Amino acid sequence: MEDCREGASVSAACPICAAPMEASPRYPRAVCLACHARAVDETGRRVTFFNESFSGGLAGVYVDTREPYRLSLCFIDGVRCEAQEAHMGGVVIQALSLDMTGD
Numbered sequence: 001m002e003d004c005r006e007g008a009s010v011s012a013a014c015p016i017c018a019a020p021m022e023a024s025p026r027y028p029r030a031v032c033l034a035c036h037a038r039a040v041d042e043t044g045r046r047v048t049f050f051n052e053s054f055s056g057g058l059a060g061v062y063v064d065t066r067e068p069y070r071l072s073l074c075f076i077d078g079v080r081c082e083a084q085e086a087h088m089g090g091v092v093i094q095a096l097s098l099d100m101t102g103d
């Protein structure tokens with residue numbers, strides 16, 4: 001019975017804050033927009049990501065100084081995440097590991 005299969009819901013939860021969000025088969029670990037806004041580098045400085053141009057490309061900057069941030073790695077609430085250019089444009093940030101809570 002496909003329509004009552006567990007774990008195949010059309011809605012999903014943000015892997016960081018558990019906010020309900022639309023499921024994305026392409027980006028199953030994508031975080032919500034509120035979590036995008038909390039992304040920091042490994043030292044805790046706020047970073048943000050955007051498309052370099054209309055044709056795409058991922059670029060990052062530090063929010064405070066607008067210096068370029070050259071990594072796609074970031075942290076949200078202590079969870080290691082990676083930013084990438086989204087398939088349809090824009091930026092998606094996905095959580096890389098969720099099993100650090102007991103560390």
Ligand SMILES: [Zn+2]
Binds near residue numbers: 015016017018019
């Ligand atoms: Zn979130």
